[in-house]
Amino acid sequence: MAEFINFYLIPGLILGSIYALGAIGITMTFGILRFANFAHGETMTLGVYIAWSLVQLTGIKSLVPILLVLMPVSMMLTIMIVLLIDKAFYKPLRASPVIILVIASFGLMLMIRSVTQFSWGVQLKTILPGIQPRINLLDFLSFPLKHVFIVGGALLLMYAVHHVLTYTKIGKAMRAMSDSPELARLTGINTENVVMATWVMGAGLACAAGVFLAVDTQVDTMMGFKILLPMFAAAILGGVGKPYGAMAGGLVIGVAEELSSYHWIGDGPLLNPGYKQGIAFAIMIIILLWRPTGLFKGKSF
Amino acid sequence: MRVLELDNVVGGYGDTQILHGVSMHVDAGEIVVIIGPNGAGKSTAMKAVFGLLKLTDGSVLLDGEAITNTPPEKVVRHGVCYVPQTGNIFPSLTVEENLEMGAYVRVDDFKPRLKEIYEMFPPLLEKRQQAAGTLSGGQRQMVAMGKALMLEPKILLLDEPTAGLSPKFRGEIFETVKKINRAGTPILMVEQNAKQALGIANRGYVLVDGKNRFEGTGKELLNDPEVAEMFLGGGKQSHKTGKA
Ligand SMILES: Nc1ncnc2c1ncn2[C@@H]1O[C@H](COP(=O)(O)OP(=O)(O)O)[C@@H](O)[C@H]1O
Numbered sequence: 270m271a272e273f274i275n276f277y278l279i280p281g282l283i284l285g286s287i288y289a290l291g292a293i294g295i296t297m298t299f300g301i302l303r304f305a306n307f308a309h310g311e312t313m314t315l316g317v318y319i320a321w322s323l324v325q326l327t328g329i330k331s332l333v334p335i336l337l338v339l340m341p342v343s344m345m346l347t348i349m350i351v352l353l354i355d356k357a358f359y360k361p362l363r364a365s366p367v368i369i370l371v372i373a374s375f376g377l378m379l380m381i382r383s384v385t386q387f388s389w390g391v392q393l394k395t396i397l398p399g400i401q402p403r404i405n406l407l408d409f410l411s412f413p414l415k416h417v418f419i420v421g422g423a424l425l426l427m428y429a430v431h432h433v434l435t436y437t438k439i440g441k442a443m444r445a446m447s448d449s450p451e452l453a454r455l456t457g458i459n460t461e462n463v464v465m466a467t468w469v470m471g472a473g474l475a476c477a478a479g480v481f482l483a484v485d486t487q488v489d490t491m492m493g494f495k496i497l498l499p500m501f502a503a504a505i506l507g508g509v510g511k512p513y514g515a516m517a518g519g520l521v522i523g524v525a526e527e528l529s530s531y532h533w534i535g536d537g538p539l540l541n542p543g544y545k546q547g548i549a550f551a552i553m554i555i556i557l558l559w560r561p562t563g564l565f566k567g568k569s570f
Numbered sequence: 571m572r573v574l575e576l577d578n579v580v581g582g583y584g585d586t587q588i589l590h591g592v593s594m595h596v597d598a599g600e601i602v603v604i605i606g607p608n609g610a611g612k613s614t615a616m617k618a619v620f621g622l623l624k625l626t627d628g629s630v631l632l633d634g635e636a637i638t639n640t641p642p643e644k645v646v647r648h649g650v651c652y653v654p655q656t657g658n659i660f661p662s663l664t665v666e667e668n669l670e671m672g673a674y675v676r677v678d679d680f681k682p683r684l685k686e687i688y689e690m691f692p693p694l695l696e697k698r699q700q701a702a703g704t705l706s707g708g709q710r711q712m713v714a715m716g717k718a719l720m721l722e723p724k725i726l727l728l729d730e731p732t733a734g735l736s737p738k739f740r741g742e743i744f745e746t747v748k749k750i751n752r753a754g755t756p757i758l759m760v761e762q763n764a765k766q767a768l769g770i771a772n773r774g775y776v777l778v779d780g781k782n783r784f785e786g787t788g789k790e791l792l793n794d795p796e797v798a799e800m801f802l803g804g805g806k807q808s809h810k811t812g813k814a
């Protein structure tokens with residue numbers, strides 16, 4: 270039991286929180302800009318390297334100031350870069366067919382990755398060095414303190430997303446445009462502002478998700494890309510265009526990936542951990558067979 | 571006073587010309603109805619007003635000023651509201667959020683207007699926290715109209731507001747249209763239920779193949795034998811069902 274919780278369930282929740290944050294941006298971009306953004310993983314990576322540079326610049330080495338000070342600054346810088354990318358690359362293509370936008374995002378994925386690798390090198394780095402304190406509870410629960418911050422931070426950010434989407438004018442306009450871009454235009458909604466808000470939300474959350482992942486593991490130039498597909502799976506599983514679906518989908522997939530290698534039957538892992546990513550897609554497909562538009566009734570294709 | 575005028579409007583989609591010189595107008599206080607066969611270009615004429623169509627000739631005038639080929643998001647800001655036939659609500663937003671979106675371009679406090687809309691459409695008040703997509707067809711139409719009215723528009727364009735509704739709801743919608751009009755908003759409306767629509771209209775236009783065919787007061791068109799034969803004959807247009 271202790272082993273199950275400490276080594277499978279908790280890491281699953283951590284991974285799930287990270288997927289959830291990343292998947293929100295993917296699903297919102299899909300809902301509002303109508304394309305699958307392949308560059309989302311690289312946005313995440315870029316955010317992590319910005320944070321890593323800030324850590325080097327400031328010499329800050331402990332978790333709390335990294336998360337409370339450097340992460341928000343990195344989020345803002347990432348957002349600014351993504352808004353510039355939108356202006357330069359996506360805006361001229363706004364009226365183009367979806368396939369053009371998807372390919373553009375694919376190109377941007379490669380471009381951002383190259384810039385990242387060129388600027389920071391490809392060797393592994395750490396953002397939070399040294400041995401991290403652990404929390405021991407009830408004799409059997411034991412997990413690193415940073416996990417509390419990751420889950421707490423993710424929940425806080427998801428609450429912020431909920432707040433924006435439910436209570437602010439721009440948030441409601443985002444949901445409206447995701448429902449129907451045509452009607453949004455007829456209604457006089459400033460669709461360019463909505464698009465910008467979407468990038469702000471997506472890029473900010475991608476950076477945060479990346480920093481959480483970096484704090485939990487390491488920094489490498491492929492880290493965002495490696496979790497791009499599970500994030501897509503989470504977005505689709507939750508229902509395309511549905512932010513709450515992305516949150517739920519992220520958690521389901523993160524937890525399922527980790528639990529899949531638990532020794533449910535016999536002594537060995539049920540599935541070799543190498544198959545983890547396959548799990549994301551297996552779950553996605555099974556749930557879509559049962560509910561074709563995802564958990565939260567997203568768009569159908 | 572002339573609120574809206576289409577003067578010899580020519581335009582279409584891509585290279586396909588649909589409107590070959592359509593002229594019509596709406597004066598202050600009027601209900602004007604457009605009827606005509608399917609595919610005649612009735613919806614296209616409305617889209618022409620709303621800048622959803624590239625006009626190659628003619629002009630659209632609002633309060634005497636040209637708004638020809640103005641994009642929709644700007645036309646709204648001029649105080650023209652348009653309720654398309656389909657896709658006229660945000661289904662996943664609540665009723666109240668739909669109405670709030672209707673007020674998107676308002677800079678002043680829209681709360682008093684919201685209250686008026688709920689008074690006009692009492693069923694919406696009960697359902698205001700419900701996702702608009704879950705409502706019945708008639709109530710969705712109320713949301714769509716209420717949403718458009720949030721702006722207190724200079725003129726309201728309605729594209730087949732009673733399409734697909736049961737006779738009872740149809741009657742309610744026509745009553746609502748009259749009520750909106752009595753409260754001071756001129757209305758330009760496309761309708762399939764020609765008899766009922768002409769019954770409440772000040773004037774009407776018959777559009778055929780993207781051109782004006784007949785025009786006149788509601789009464790004149792109702793009594794015109796040719797119009798009667800084309801659009802008011804037996805069959806689908808049943809008697810005054812549900813008309814209160
Ligand atoms: N978005 C569009 N693109 C191309 N052709 C269209 C489009 N919408 C309508 N049409 C064509 O324009 C003509 C007029 O359509 P419409 O104005 O919708 O007719 P009505 O509302 O009178 O039934 C039809 O032949 C229709 O096929």
Ligand SMILES: [Mg+2]
Nearest residue numbers: 612613614655
């Ligand atoms: Mg039509």
